[in-house]
Amino acid sequence: MQTATHQCVKNCPICDNLGSPLRRKLKIYVRAFDGIVASEFSVCAACDFAFMVNPFDDETMADYYRKNDQIRRDEMSAEEELHTSNQVRFLSENMGDRNIETMLEVGADNGAFLKIAQKKLGIRCYFDELNEVACSILSANGFLDANKMDAKDRRFDVIVVRHVLEHIVFPAHYLEELKKRMSPGGLVFVEVPDCTSIDMNETDTFCLEHVNYFSLASMCRLMNRAGYSIVAYESSRTEGYGTTSNRVLRILMEANPHSKNTCDQGSDAWDNLLNKALKYYDAIDSLFLKNKGKRTAFYGAGTHTLMFLANTSVGLPPVIYDKDPKKIGTELHGSKIVDAETITDSDADILIVMVTSYKKEVRAFLEQKGISKEKTYFLTQMA
Ligand SMILES: [Zn+2]
Known part of the structure:
Protein backbone atom coordinates (compact mmCIF):
# COMPACT_ATOMS: atom_id res chain seq x y z
CA MET A 1 0.00 0.00 0.00
CA GLN A 2 1.19 3.48 -0.86
CA THR A 3 2.05 5.85 1.98
CA ALA A 4 0.87 9.45 2.05
CA THR A 5 3.45 12.14 1.34
CA HIS A 6 2.98 15.78 2.26
CA GLN A 7 4.11 19.21 1.16
CA CYS A 8 4.96 22.05 3.52
CA VAL A 9 3.06 25.35 3.34
CA LYS A 10 4.54 27.52 6.11
CA ASN A 11 3.61 30.90 4.65
CA CYS A 12 0.13 32.19 3.92
CA PRO A 13 -0.77 31.12 0.35
CA ILE A 14 -2.49 34.49 -0.16
CA CYS A 15 0.05 37.04 1.13
CA ASP A 16 3.22 34.99 1.81
CA ASN A 17 3.44 36.16 5.43
CA LEU A 18 4.33 33.58 8.07
CA GLY A 19 1.17 32.16 9.66
CA SER A 20 0.67 31.37 13.35
CA PRO A 21 0.05 27.67 14.00
CA LEU A 22 -3.17 26.43 15.60
CA ARG A 23 -2.65 24.44 18.81
CA ARG A 24 -4.14 21.02 17.97
CA LYS A 25 -3.72 18.66 15.05
CA LEU A 26 -6.68 17.16 13.21
CA LYS A 27 -6.10 13.40 13.09
CA ILE A 28 -7.95 10.88 10.96
CA TYR A 29 -7.33 7.28 9.98
CA VAL A 30 -7.21 7.08 6.18
CA ARG A 31 -8.11 3.66 4.86
CA ALA A 32 -6.49 4.27 1.46
CA PHE A 33 -3.08 4.68 3.08
CA ASP A 34 -3.78 2.44 6.11
CA GLY A 35 -2.44 5.13 8.39
CA ILE A 36 -3.25 8.13 10.52
CA VAL A 37 -2.96 11.51 8.85
CA ALA A 38 -2.40 14.43 11.26
CA SER A 39 -3.27 17.72 9.59
CA GLU A 40 -1.78 20.94 10.93
CA PHE A 41 -3.19 24.40 10.33
CA SER A 42 -1.98 27.98 10.50
CA VAL A 43 -3.80 31.28 10.57
CA CYS A 44 -2.83 34.45 8.74
CA ALA A 45 -4.28 37.29 10.82
CA ALA A 46 -3.64 39.85 8.07
CA CYS A 47 -5.77 37.85 5.61
CA ASP A 48 -8.28 36.49 8.18
CA PHE A 49 -7.52 33.11 6.65
CA ALA A 50 -6.66 29.59 7.87
CA PHE A 51 -4.72 27.08 5.79
CA MET A 52 -3.32 23.57 6.06
CA VAL A 53 0.42 23.55 6.69
CA ASN A 54 1.01 19.94 5.61
CA PRO A 55 -1.39 19.12 2.76
CA PHE A 56 -0.83 16.01 0.64
CA ASP A 57 1.53 16.49 -2.27
CA ASP A 58 -0.05 16.39 -5.74
CA GLU A 59 0.45 12.68 -6.27
CA THR A 60 -0.97 11.64 -2.89
CA MET A 61 -3.85 14.10 -3.32
CA ALA A 62 -4.80 12.59 -6.70
CA ASP A 63 -4.47 9.10 -5.24
CA TYR A 64 -6.61 10.05 -2.23
CA TYR A 65 -9.47 11.42 -4.34
CA ARG A 66 -9.33 8.45 -6.71
CA LYS A 67 -9.67 6.00 -3.81
CA ASN A 68 -12.30 8.04 -1.93
CA ASP A 69 -14.75 8.12 -4.78
CA GLN A 70 -18.20 9.12 -3.51
CA ILE A 71 -21.30 7.40 -4.74
CA ARG A 72 -22.83 9.57 -7.44
CA ARG A 73 -26.53 9.94 -7.98
CA ASP A 74 -28.13 11.27 -11.10
CA GLU A 75 -31.17 12.75 -9.35
CA ASN A 256 -9.04 43.18 -13.38
CA PRO A 257 -6.25 44.18 -15.77
CA HIS A 258 -5.26 47.07 -13.48
CA SER A 259 -4.68 44.86 -10.47
CA LYS A 260 -1.09 45.06 -9.31
CA ASN A 261 -1.12 41.34 -8.67
CA THR A 262 0.07 41.74 -5.12
CA CYS A 263 -1.52 41.95 -1.70
CA ASP A 264 1.07 44.32 -0.36
CA GLN A 265 0.56 47.67 -2.10
CA GLY A 266 3.83 48.98 -0.67
CA SER A 267 4.37 52.13 1.35
CA ASP A 268 4.87 54.18 -1.84
CA ALA A 269 1.22 53.64 -2.75
CA TRP A 270 0.11 54.83 0.69
CA ASP A 271 2.49 57.80 0.52
CA ASN A 272 0.93 58.70 -2.82
CA LEU A 273 -2.55 58.49 -1.33
CA LEU A 274 -1.58 60.91 1.45
CA ASN A 275 0.14 63.12 -1.09
CA LYS A 276 -3.12 63.19 -3.03
CA ALA A 277 -4.84 64.74 0.00
CA LEU A 278 -2.21 67.48 0.28
CA LYS A 279 -1.20 68.24 -3.30
CA TYR A 280 -3.94 70.84 -3.83
CA TYR A 281 -2.57 73.04 -1.05
CA ASP A 282 0.95 72.75 -2.48
CA ALA A 283 -0.48 73.82 -5.85
CA ILE A 284 -2.16 76.90 -4.33
CA ASP A 285 1.13 77.89 -2.69
CA SER A 286 2.92 77.71 -6.05
CA LEU A 287 0.17 79.71 -7.74
CA PHE A 288 0.39 82.42 -5.06
CA LEU A 289 4.21 82.51 -5.29
CA LYS A 290 4.07 82.81 -9.08
CA ASN A 291 1.60 85.71 -8.78
CA LYS A 292 3.22 87.71 -5.99
CA GLY A 293 1.70 91.20 -5.71
CA LYS A 294 -1.64 90.17 -7.19
CA ARG A 295 -4.77 90.36 -5.02
CA THR A 296 -5.97 86.89 -3.99
CA ALA A 297 -9.15 85.63 -2.35
CA PHE A 298 -10.79 82.34 -1.34
CA TYR A 299 -14.39 81.29 -1.74
CA GLY A 300 -15.33 79.08 1.24
CA ALA A 301 -13.99 79.08 4.80
CA GLY A 302 -14.53 75.35 5.40
CA THR A 303 -12.32 72.30 5.84
CA HIS A 304 -10.15 72.85 2.77
CA THR A 305 -9.36 76.41 3.82
CA LEU A 306 -8.46 75.19 7.32
CA MET A 307 -6.22 72.49 5.83
CA PHE A 308 -4.60 75.04 3.53
CA LEU A 309 -3.95 77.27 6.55
CA ALA A 310 -2.22 74.39 8.33
CA ASN A 311 -0.10 73.42 5.31
CA THR A 312 0.74 76.68 3.54
CA SER A 313 4.13 78.36 3.57
CA VAL A 314 2.69 81.47 1.88
CA GLY A 315 -0.33 82.19 4.10
CA LEU A 316 -4.05 82.78 3.64
CA PRO A 317 -5.31 85.42 1.20
CA PRO A 318 -6.59 88.59 2.92
CA VAL A 319 -10.24 87.94 2.02
CA ILE A 320 -12.34 84.76 2.26
CA TYR A 321 -15.91 84.80 0.93
CA ASP A 322 -18.50 82.57 2.60
CA LYS A 323 -22.27 82.27 2.88
CA ASP A 324 -22.39 81.02 6.49
CA PRO A 325 -23.87 83.78 8.73
CA LYS A 326 -21.93 82.35 11.71
CA LYS A 327 -18.62 82.94 9.91
CA ILE A 328 -19.36 86.24 8.13
CA GLY A 329 -17.72 89.19 9.90
CA THR A 330 -15.21 87.02 11.80
CA GLU A 331 -11.50 86.62 11.12
CA LEU A 332 -9.39 83.56 10.39
CA HIS A 333 -5.71 84.11 11.21
CA GLY A 334 -5.90 87.73 10.08
CA SER A 335 -8.04 87.07 6.99
CA LYS A 336 -11.49 88.65 6.84
CA ILE A 337 -14.48 86.39 6.21
CA VAL A 338 -16.83 88.40 4.02
CA ASP A 339 -20.43 87.77 2.91
CA ALA A 340 -20.25 86.04 -0.48
CA GLU A 341 -23.31 88.02 -1.62
CA THR A 342 -21.16 91.18 -1.71
CA ILE A 343 -18.49 89.74 -4.03
CA THR A 344 -17.67 91.76 -7.18
CA ASP A 345 -15.35 91.07 -10.08
CA SER A 346 -13.00 93.91 -9.17
CA ASP A 347 -12.32 92.55 -5.63
CA ALA A 348 -9.50 90.16 -6.55
CA ASP A 349 -7.19 89.08 -9.39
CA ILE A 350 -7.26 85.41 -8.35
CA LEU A 351 -10.24 83.70 -6.71
CA ILE A 352 -9.85 80.10 -5.54
CA VAL A 353 -13.01 78.13 -4.80
CA MET A 354 -12.16 76.08 -1.69
CA VAL A 355 -15.34 73.97 -1.67
CA THR A 356 -15.55 70.63 -3.45
CA SER A 357 -19.28 69.93 -3.16
CA TYR A 358 -22.02 71.99 -4.85
CA LYS A 359 -19.49 72.92 -7.55
CA LYS A 360 -22.21 73.49 -10.14
CA GLU A 361 -24.17 75.78 -7.82
CA VAL A 362 -21.04 77.75 -6.87
CA ARG A 363 -20.08 78.15 -10.52
CA ALA A 364 -23.58 79.46 -11.32
CA PHE A 365 -23.48 81.81 -8.32
CA LEU A 366 -20.13 83.32 -9.34
CA GLU A 367 -21.30 83.67 -12.92
CA GLN A 368 -24.40 85.49 -11.73
CA LYS A 369 -22.17 87.82 -9.69
CA GLY A 370 -20.17 88.59 -12.84
CA ILE A 371 -16.87 87.03 -11.67
CA SER A 372 -14.76 86.31 -14.73
CA LYS A 373 -13.93 82.66 -15.36
CA GLU A 374 -10.28 83.45 -16.15
CA LYS A 375 -9.52 84.45 -12.57
CA THR A 376 -11.51 81.64 -10.94
CA TYR A 377 -9.77 78.40 -9.94
CA PHE A 378 -11.53 75.38 -8.48
CA LEU A 379 -9.56 73.51 -5.82
CA THR A 380 -9.90 70.08 -7.43
CA GLN A 381 -8.56 71.41 -10.73
CA MET A 382 -5.47 72.85 -9.07
CA ALA A 383 -3.29 69.73 -9.20
ZN1 LIG B 1 -2.09 36.18 4.47
Whole structure:
Protein backbone atom coordinates (compact mmCIF):
# COMPACT_ATOMS: atom_id res chain seq x y z
CA MET A 1 0.00 0.00 0.00
CA GLN A 2 1.19 3.48 -0.86
CA THR A 3 2.05 5.85 1.98
CA ALA A 4 0.87 9.45 2.05
CA THR A 5 3.45 12.14 1.34
CA HIS A 6 2.98 15.78 2.26
CA GLN A 7 4.11 19.21 1.16
CA CYS A 8 4.96 22.05 3.52
CA VAL A 9 3.06 25.35 3.34
CA LYS A 10 4.54 27.52 6.11
CA ASN A 11 3.61 30.90 4.65
CA CYS A 12 0.13 32.19 3.92
CA PRO A 13 -0.77 31.12 0.35
CA ILE A 14 -2.49 34.49 -0.16
CA CYS A 15 0.05 37.04 1.13
CA ASP A 16 3.22 34.99 1.81
CA ASN A 17 3.44 36.16 5.43
CA LEU A 18 4.33 33.58 8.07
CA GLY A 19 1.17 32.16 9.66
CA SER A 20 0.67 31.37 13.35
CA PRO A 21 0.05 27.67 14.00
CA LEU A 22 -3.17 26.43 15.60
CA ARG A 23 -2.65 24.44 18.81
CA ARG A 24 -4.14 21.02 17.97
CA LYS A 25 -3.72 18.66 15.05
CA LEU A 26 -6.68 17.16 13.21
CA LYS A 27 -6.10 13.40 13.09
CA ILE A 28 -7.95 10.88 10.96
CA TYR A 29 -7.33 7.28 9.98
CA VAL A 30 -7.21 7.08 6.18
CA ARG A 31 -8.11 3.66 4.86
CA ALA A 32 -6.49 4.27 1.46
CA PHE A 33 -3.08 4.68 3.08
CA ASP A 34 -3.78 2.44 6.11
CA GLY A 35 -2.44 5.13 8.39
CA ILE A 36 -3.25 8.13 10.52
CA VAL A 37 -2.96 11.51 8.85
CA ALA A 38 -2.40 14.43 11.26
CA SER A 39 -3.27 17.72 9.59
CA GLU A 40 -1.78 20.94 10.93
CA PHE A 41 -3.19 24.40 10.33
CA SER A 42 -1.98 27.98 10.50
CA VAL A 43 -3.80 31.28 10.57
CA CYS A 44 -2.83 34.45 8.74
CA ALA A 45 -4.28 37.29 10.82
CA ALA A 46 -3.64 39.85 8.07
CA CYS A 47 -5.77 37.85 5.61
CA ASP A 48 -8.28 36.49 8.18
CA PHE A 49 -7.52 33.11 6.65
CA ALA A 50 -6.66 29.59 7.87
CA PHE A 51 -4.72 27.08 5.79
CA MET A 52 -3.32 23.57 6.06
CA VAL A 53 0.42 23.55 6.69
CA ASN A 54 1.01 19.94 5.61
CA PRO A 55 -1.39 19.12 2.76
CA PHE A 56 -0.83 16.01 0.64
CA ASP A 57 1.53 16.49 -2.27
CA ASP A 58 -0.05 16.39 -5.74
CA GLU A 59 0.45 12.68 -6.27
CA THR A 60 -0.97 11.64 -2.89
CA MET A 61 -3.85 14.10 -3.32
CA ALA A 62 -4.80 12.59 -6.70
CA ASP A 63 -4.47 9.10 -5.24
CA TYR A 64 -6.61 10.05 -2.23
CA TYR A 65 -9.47 11.42 -4.34
CA ARG A 66 -9.33 8.45 -6.71
CA LYS A 67 -9.67 6.00 -3.81
CA ASN A 68 -12.30 8.04 -1.93
CA ASP A 69 -14.75 8.12 -4.78
CA GLN A 70 -18.20 9.12 -3.51
CA ILE A 71 -21.30 7.40 -4.74
CA ARG A 72 -22.83 9.57 -7.44
CA ARG A 73 -26.53 9.94 -7.98
CA ASP A 74 -28.13 11.27 -11.10
CA GLU A 75 -31.17 12.75 -9.35
CA MET A 76 -31.21 15.86 -7.14
CA SER A 77 -32.55 16.06 -3.60
CA ALA A 78 -35.02 18.86 -2.83
CA GLU A 79 -32.37 20.64 -0.73
CA GLU A 80 -29.75 20.36 -3.45
CA GLU A 81 -32.24 21.75 -5.95
CA LEU A 82 -33.03 24.70 -3.65
CA HIS A 83 -29.37 25.42 -2.92
CA THR A 84 -28.38 25.14 -6.57
CA SER A 85 -31.30 27.31 -7.72
CA ASN A 86 -30.04 29.97 -5.33
CA GLN A 87 -26.58 29.79 -6.88
CA VAL A 88 -28.06 30.29 -10.35
CA ARG A 89 -30.27 33.13 -9.06
CA PHE A 90 -27.20 34.86 -7.55
CA LEU A 91 -25.34 34.51 -10.84
CA SER A 92 -28.20 35.73 -13.04
CA GLU A 93 -29.00 38.67 -10.72
CA ASN A 94 -25.43 39.91 -10.84
CA MET A 95 -24.10 39.26 -14.33
CA GLY A 96 -25.56 42.58 -15.51
CA ASP A 97 -25.96 43.15 -19.23
CA ARG A 98 -22.89 41.11 -20.17
CA ASN A 99 -23.31 38.94 -23.23
CA ILE A 100 -23.17 35.46 -21.68
CA GLU A 101 -23.33 32.58 -24.15
CA THR A 102 -21.07 29.88 -22.74
CA MET A 103 -20.46 28.48 -19.28
CA LEU A 104 -17.86 26.04 -17.99
CA GLU A 105 -18.15 24.25 -14.68
CA VAL A 106 -14.95 22.83 -13.23
CA GLY A 107 -15.75 19.65 -11.30
CA ALA A 108 -19.33 19.56 -12.55
CA ASP A 109 -20.09 16.31 -10.67
CA ASN A 110 -23.65 15.13 -11.48
CA GLY A 111 -24.49 18.33 -13.39
CA ALA A 112 -27.00 19.70 -10.86
CA PHE A 113 -25.81 23.27 -11.38
CA LEU A 114 -25.50 23.06 -15.16
CA LYS A 115 -29.02 21.64 -15.47
CA ILE A 116 -30.61 24.56 -13.64
CA ALA A 117 -28.30 27.15 -15.21
CA GLN A 118 -29.04 25.93 -18.72
CA LYS A 119 -32.79 25.97 -18.08
CA LYS A 120 -32.82 29.42 -16.50
CA LEU A 121 -30.14 31.19 -18.57
CA GLY A 122 -30.42 29.33 -21.86
CA ILE A 123 -26.66 29.16 -22.42
CA ARG A 124 -24.29 26.49 -23.76
CA CYS A 125 -22.89 24.49 -20.86
CA TYR A 126 -19.53 22.72 -20.73
CA PHE A 127 -17.91 20.60 -18.06
CA ASP A 128 -14.37 19.83 -16.97
CA GLU A 129 -14.61 16.72 -14.82
CA LEU A 130 -11.99 14.10 -13.95
CA ASN A 131 -14.30 11.37 -12.67
CA GLU A 132 -15.31 9.01 -15.48
CA VAL A 133 -18.70 8.07 -14.00
CA ALA A 134 -19.57 11.75 -13.62
CA CYS A 135 -18.41 12.43 -17.19
CA SER A 136 -20.80 9.86 -18.61
CA ILE A 137 -23.71 11.24 -16.54
CA LEU A 138 -22.90 14.76 -17.79
CA SER A 139 -22.61 13.70 -21.42
CA ALA A 140 -25.87 11.74 -21.17
CA ASN A 141 -27.53 14.96 -19.99
CA GLY A 142 -26.36 16.76 -23.13
CA PHE A 143 -23.53 18.80 -21.65
CA LEU A 144 -20.30 19.24 -23.61
CA ASP A 145 -16.87 18.02 -22.52
CA ALA A 146 -14.54 21.06 -22.49
CA ASN A 147 -11.53 18.79 -22.79
CA LYS A 148 -12.76 17.51 -26.14
CA MET A 149 -13.01 20.99 -27.70
CA ASP A 150 -10.67 22.59 -30.22
CA ALA A 151 -8.06 24.64 -28.39
CA LYS A 152 -9.21 27.85 -30.12
CA ASP A 153 -12.73 27.51 -28.71
CA ARG A 154 -11.63 26.89 -25.17
CA ARG A 155 -12.73 30.22 -23.72
CA PHE A 156 -15.88 30.74 -21.68
CA ASP A 157 -18.04 33.69 -20.64
CA VAL A 158 -18.62 32.25 -17.15
CA ILE A 159 -16.45 29.75 -15.29
CA VAL A 160 -18.06 28.07 -12.30
CA VAL A 161 -15.91 26.73 -9.45
CA ARG A 162 -18.28 25.58 -6.73
CA HIS A 163 -16.58 24.06 -3.69
CA VAL A 164 -13.24 23.79 -5.45
CA LEU A 165 -11.02 26.55 -4.01
CA GLU A 166 -11.10 25.11 -0.49
CA HIS A 167 -9.34 22.02 -1.91
CA ILE A 168 -6.61 23.87 -3.85
CA VAL A 169 -3.26 24.35 -2.09
CA PHE A 170 -2.31 27.50 -4.03
CA PRO A 171 -5.63 29.19 -4.87
CA ALA A 172 -4.11 32.44 -6.22
CA HIS A 173 -2.15 30.55 -8.86
CA TYR A 174 -5.25 28.52 -9.68
CA LEU A 175 -7.34 31.68 -10.25
CA GLU A 176 -4.59 33.24 -12.36
CA GLU A 177 -4.49 30.15 -14.58
CA LEU A 178 -8.29 30.27 -14.91
CA LYS A 179 -7.96 33.56 -16.83
CA LYS A 180 -6.52 31.61 -19.76
CA ARG A 181 -9.91 29.91 -20.13
CA MET A 182 -11.99 33.11 -19.83
CA SER A 183 -13.46 35.20 -22.63
CA PRO A 184 -12.56 38.91 -22.44
CA GLY A 185 -14.88 40.45 -19.84
CA GLY A 186 -15.75 36.98 -18.53
CA LEU A 187 -16.81 36.09 -15.00
CA VAL A 188 -15.80 33.53 -12.40
CA PHE A 189 -18.45 32.26 -9.99
CA VAL A 190 -17.03 30.84 -6.77
CA GLU A 191 -18.74 29.16 -3.84
CA VAL A 192 -16.78 28.09 -0.75
CA PRO A 193 -17.63 27.35 2.89
CA ASP A 194 -18.00 30.73 4.61
CA CYS A 195 -15.70 31.34 7.59
CA THR A 196 -16.52 35.05 7.86
CA SER A 197 -18.38 34.72 11.18
CA ILE A 198 -17.01 31.58 12.78
CA ASP A 199 -18.61 32.23 16.17
CA MET A 200 -22.14 31.96 14.74
CA ASN A 201 -22.24 28.13 14.83
CA GLU A 202 -23.09 28.13 11.13
CA THR A 203 -19.59 27.41 9.86
CA ASP A 204 -18.03 24.17 8.61
CA THR A 205 -15.16 23.22 10.89
CA PHE A 206 -11.78 21.76 9.90
CA CYS A 207 -11.54 18.60 7.81
CA LEU A 208 -8.88 16.66 5.94
CA GLU A 209 -10.13 17.57 2.46
CA HIS A 210 -10.21 21.33 3.02
CA VAL A 211 -6.81 22.99 2.84
CA ASN A 212 -8.25 26.56 2.83
CA TYR A 213 -10.75 28.31 5.14
CA PHE A 214 -11.97 31.54 3.56
CA SER A 215 -13.62 34.61 5.05
CA LEU A 216 -14.93 37.47 2.94
CA ALA A 217 -11.76 39.42 3.82
CA SER A 218 -9.44 36.62 2.73
CA MET A 219 -11.43 36.17 -0.48
CA CYS A 220 -10.94 39.87 -1.27
CA ARG A 221 -7.20 39.58 -0.60
CA LEU A 222 -7.07 36.47 -2.77
CA MET A 223 -8.84 38.24 -5.65
CA ASN A 224 -6.46 41.17 -5.38
CA ARG A 225 -3.49 38.82 -5.41
CA ALA A 226 -4.79 36.88 -8.41
CA GLY A 227 -5.78 39.99 -10.39
CA TYR A 228 -9.55 39.96 -10.01
CA SER A 229 -12.10 42.40 -8.69
CA ILE A 230 -15.38 41.60 -6.99
CA VAL A 231 -18.66 41.97 -8.89
CA ALA A 232 -20.99 40.66 -6.16
CA TYR A 233 -21.05 38.45 -3.08
CA GLU A 234 -23.54 36.88 -0.71
CA SER A 235 -23.53 34.60 2.31
CA SER A 236 -26.20 31.92 2.36
CA ARG A 237 -27.20 28.61 3.93
CA THR A 238 -29.63 25.85 3.05
CA GLU A 239 -30.97 23.70 5.88
CA GLY A 240 -30.45 20.02 5.07
CA TYR A 241 -28.22 20.56 2.01
CA GLY A 242 -25.94 17.51 1.68
CA THR A 243 -22.67 19.27 0.82
CA THR A 244 -23.04 21.58 3.82
CA SER A 245 -25.94 22.91 5.87
CA ASN A 246 -23.65 25.68 7.12
CA ARG A 247 -22.94 29.05 5.60
CA VAL A 248 -21.43 29.32 2.13
CA LEU A 249 -19.83 32.36 0.54
CA ARG A 250 -20.72 33.15 -3.06
CA ILE A 251 -18.48 35.46 -5.04
CA LEU A 252 -18.80 36.69 -8.58
CA MET A 253 -15.53 38.13 -9.86
CA GLU A 254 -14.05 39.48 -13.05
CA ALA A 255 -10.46 39.77 -14.20
CA ASN A 256 -9.04 43.18 -13.38
CA PRO A 257 -6.25 44.18 -15.77
CA HIS A 258 -5.26 47.07 -13.48
CA SER A 259 -4.68 44.86 -10.47
CA LYS A 260 -1.09 45.06 -9.31
CA ASN A 261 -1.12 41.34 -8.67
CA THR A 262 0.07 41.74 -5.12
CA CYS A 263 -1.52 41.95 -1.70
CA ASP A 264 1.07 44.32 -0.36
CA GLN A 265 0.56 47.67 -2.10
CA GLY A 266 3.83 48.98 -0.67
CA SER A 267 4.37 52.13 1.35
CA ASP A 268 4.87 54.18 -1.84
CA ALA A 269 1.22 53.64 -2.75
CA TRP A 270 0.11 54.83 0.69
CA ASP A 271 2.49 57.80 0.52
CA ASN A 272 0.93 58.70 -2.82
CA LEU A 273 -2.55 58.49 -1.33
CA LEU A 274 -1.58 60.91 1.45
CA ASN A 275 0.14 63.12 -1.09
CA LYS A 276 -3.12 63.19 -3.03
CA ALA A 277 -4.84 64.74 0.00
CA LEU A 278 -2.21 67.48 0.28
CA LYS A 279 -1.20 68.24 -3.30
CA TYR A 280 -3.94 70.84 -3.83
CA TYR A 281 -2.57 73.04 -1.05
CA ASP A 282 0.95 72.75 -2.48
CA ALA A 283 -0.48 73.82 -5.85
CA ILE A 284 -2.16 76.90 -4.33
CA ASP A 285 1.13 77.89 -2.69
CA SER A 286 2.92 77.71 -6.05
CA LEU A 287 0.17 79.71 -7.74
CA PHE A 288 0.39 82.42 -5.06
CA LEU A 289 4.21 82.51 -5.29
CA LYS A 290 4.07 82.81 -9.08
CA ASN A 291 1.60 85.71 -8.78
CA LYS A 292 3.22 87.71 -5.99
CA GLY A 293 1.70 91.20 -5.71
CA LYS A 294 -1.64 90.17 -7.19
CA ARG A 295 -4.77 90.36 -5.02
CA THR A 296 -5.97 86.89 -3.99
CA ALA A 297 -9.15 85.63 -2.35
CA PHE A 298 -10.79 82.34 -1.34
CA TYR A 299 -14.39 81.29 -1.74
CA GLY A 300 -15.33 79.08 1.24
CA ALA A 301 -13.99 79.08 4.80
CA GLY A 302 -14.53 75.35 5.40
CA THR A 303 -12.32 72.30 5.84
CA HIS A 304 -10.15 72.85 2.77
CA THR A 305 -9.36 76.41 3.82
CA LEU A 306 -8.46 75.19 7.32
CA MET A 307 -6.22 72.49 5.83
CA PHE A 308 -4.60 75.04 3.53
CA LEU A 309 -3.95 77.27 6.55
CA ALA A 310 -2.22 74.39 8.33
CA ASN A 311 -0.10 73.42 5.31
CA THR A 312 0.74 76.68 3.54
CA SER A 313 4.13 78.36 3.57
CA VAL A 314 2.69 81.47 1.88
CA GLY A 315 -0.33 82.19 4.10
CA LEU A 316 -4.05 82.78 3.64
CA PRO A 317 -5.31 85.42 1.20
CA PRO A 318 -6.59 88.59 2.92
CA VAL A 319 -10.24 87.94 2.02
CA ILE A 320 -12.34 84.76 2.26
CA TYR A 321 -15.91 84.80 0.93
CA ASP A 322 -18.50 82.57 2.60
CA LYS A 323 -22.27 82.27 2.88
CA ASP A 324 -22.39 81.02 6.49
CA PRO A 325 -23.87 83.78 8.73
CA LYS A 326 -21.93 82.35 11.71
CA LYS A 327 -18.62 82.94 9.91
CA ILE A 328 -19.36 86.24 8.13
CA GLY A 329 -17.72 89.19 9.90
CA THR A 330 -15.21 87.02 11.80
CA GLU A 331 -11.50 86.62 11.12
CA LEU A 332 -9.39 83.56 10.39
CA HIS A 333 -5.71 84.11 11.21
CA GLY A 334 -5.90 87.73 10.08
CA SER A 335 -8.04 87.07 6.99
CA LYS A 336 -11.49 88.65 6.84
CA ILE A 337 -14.48 86.39 6.21
CA VAL A 338 -16.83 88.40 4.02
CA ASP A 339 -20.43 87.77 2.91
CA ALA A 340 -20.25 86.04 -0.48
CA GLU A 341 -23.31 88.02 -1.62
CA THR A 342 -21.16 91.18 -1.71
CA ILE A 343 -18.49 89.74 -4.03
CA THR A 344 -17.67 91.76 -7.18
CA ASP A 345 -15.35 91.07 -10.08
CA SER A 346 -13.00 93.91 -9.17
CA ASP A 347 -12.32 92.55 -5.63
CA ALA A 348 -9.50 90.16 -6.55
CA ASP A 349 -7.19 89.08 -9.39
CA ILE A 350 -7.26 85.41 -8.35
CA LEU A 351 -10.24 83.70 -6.71
CA ILE A 352 -9.85 80.10 -5.54
CA VAL A 353 -13.01 78.13 -4.80
CA MET A 354 -12.16 76.08 -1.69
CA VAL A 355 -15.34 73.97 -1.67
CA THR A 356 -15.55 70.63 -3.45
CA SER A 357 -19.28 69.93 -3.16
CA TYR A 358 -22.02 71.99 -4.85
CA LYS A 359 -19.49 72.92 -7.55
CA LYS A 360 -22.21 73.49 -10.14
CA GLU A 361 -24.17 75.78 -7.82
CA VAL A 362 -21.04 77.75 -6.87
CA ARG A 363 -20.08 78.15 -10.52
CA ALA A 364 -23.58 79.46 -11.32
CA PHE A 365 -23.48 81.81 -8.32
CA LEU A 366 -20.13 83.32 -9.34
CA GLU A 367 -21.30 83.67 -12.92
CA GLN A 368 -24.40 85.49 -11.73
CA LYS A 369 -22.17 87.82 -9.69
CA GLY A 370 -20.17 88.59 -12.84
CA ILE A 371 -16.87 87.03 -11.67
CA SER A 372 -14.76 86.31 -14.73
CA LYS A 373 -13.93 82.66 -15.36
CA GLU A 374 -10.28 83.45 -16.15
CA LYS A 375 -9.52 84.45 -12.57
CA THR A 376 -11.51 81.64 -10.94
CA TYR A 377 -9.77 78.40 -9.94
CA PHE A 378 -11.53 75.38 -8.48
CA LEU A 379 -9.56 73.51 -5.82
CA THR A 380 -9.90 70.08 -7.43
CA GLN A 381 -8.56 71.41 -10.73
CA MET A 382 -5.47 72.85 -9.07
CA ALA A 383 -3.29 69.73 -9.20
ZN1 LIG B 1 -2.09 36.18 4.47
